[in-house]
Structures are given as C-alpha cells and as structure tokens.
Amino acid sequence: MTDREAITDLIYRYCRAVDRxxxxxxxxxWHEDGTADYGEAVYQGSVHGFVDFVCEQHGKTLGHSHQVTNIILTLDGDRAASESYHIAALRIMRGEQLHEICVRGRYLDRWSKRNGRWGIDHRVTIRDFDDIRPVTPLSNEVRSRRDRDDPSYAVLAIANEPGGRPR
Incomplete structure (x- = not known):
C-alpha cells in the first residue's frame, strides 16, 4: 500500500470508528501522543480523551453516519498533511419529533510515519455549516449496529486480524 493509500484508509476508518x-x-x-482540536465549544486535547468523548456523545443519539470526501494530501517523506471534507448526520428526539443534525466541515490533519505506521499527530476540525431539522423516516427497519456486532465486522474479518475483529 502506498503512503497516500495508507493515510486515506485511516481517514475512512475514523468514520467507521465513530459510527461503530x-x-x-x-x-x-492517531499516534499515542496525538491531539484533536474540534474547537473550544466541543473538544481540545488528547486523542484518547477525544475518542472517549465523541463515542460517549454519539452514544446518546439514536443513530449517526459519517462520510468523508475530497481528500487532498501532501506528502514529504515521513510527514504529511491532509484536508478531508466531512458530513456527519445524527438523529435525536426532540419531544415527540425525530430530528436530524447535519454538520458539514473539514478535517485538517498533520500526519507522521513512525516505526512504519502512519498516524495523526494533530487534527483541527473546521465546521463550515450545520443545521437541525425535523425528519420523517422512510422505514423503521435498522440493520446497522453501533458496536462490533454490526454485520460489517463479520464481512471484513476475512482479511483482517485474528479472531474476526478487523481493525
């Protein structure tokens, strides 16, 4: 896998981590000493604190889905930088009405390759715009899971780590 592909794969896996x-x-x-800056109103600090925070906050919603697009990378040896556009949709109840929060923005990441592994050193998130609106679901069927029992883990286990727990 090229360095560009490895970094792009990690960006996509971030969305998977949050959604599951x-x-x-x-x-x-991230690298162990990595940091995240999602703004003063959201989170600024260590990667472990951020991941725990975002998983806790998303766990309070009814569901969520994150996508990234328009990934631009610059590489310089064992250092890199990227800009990735993101869309996050989250469902919550307000009284008796289902609402969807939609956030559109960009991840600005600084990367390094240490011991042969790429990881984020620092992420700044830019929120370009967001909205909240009432929604009417087309169906009540939900087949996705927000844990490792999601069907995707079994499908992806074929080519991943032992024990059927893909990274």
Missing amino acids: LDHELGYSI
Whole structure:
C-alpha cells in the first residue's frame, strides 16, 4: 500500500470508528501522543480523551453516519498533511419529533510515519455549516449496529486480524 493509500484508509476508518463507537479503532488512527482540536465549544486535547468523548456523545443519539470526501494530501517523506471534507448526520428526539443534525466541515490533519505506521499527530476540525431539522423516516427497519456486532465486522474479518475483529 502506498503512503497516500495508507493515510486515506485511516481517514475512512475514523468514520467507521465513530459510527461503530469503536474506541480501539478510533485510538489507532492517531499516534499515542496525538491531539484533536474540534474547537473550544466541543473538544481540545488528547486523542484518547477525544475518542472517549465523541463515542460517549454519539452514544446518546439514536443513530449517526459519517462520510468523508475530497481528500487532498501532501506528502514529504515521513510527514504529511491532509484536508478531508466531512458530513456527519445524527438523529435525536426532540419531544415527540425525530430530528436530524447535519454538520458539514473539514478535517485538517498533520500526519507522521513512525516505526512504519502512519498516524495523526494533530487534527483541527473546521465546521463550515450545520443545521437541525425535523425528519420523517422512510422505514423503521435498522440493520446497522453501533458496536462490533454490526454485520460489517463479520464481512471484513476475512482479511483482517485474528479472531474476526478487523481493525
């Protein structure tokens, strides 16, 4: 895998970690001493504190889905920088009405390759805009899970770590 592919894969795995509330996967995106800056009103600090915070906050919602697009990378040896556009949709109840929060923004990441492994050293998140609105679901069927019992873990286990627990 090229360095560009390895970093892109980690960016995608971040969304998976958040949507599956997978703390260990979330930690693995950063280096151990990595930091996250989601703004004063949200979170600024260590990666472990951030992953725990975001999983706890998302666990209070009814569901959520994160996507990233438009990944731009610059590479310089064992250092890199990226900008990734993101869309996060979260569902909550307000009284008797289902609402969806939608946040659109960008992840600005500084990366380094240490001992052959890429990881984020520091992330700054820019919120470009957001909204909240009432929604009417098309279906009540929910097949996804917000844990390692999500069907995707079994499917992806074929080519991943022993014991069927993909990274």
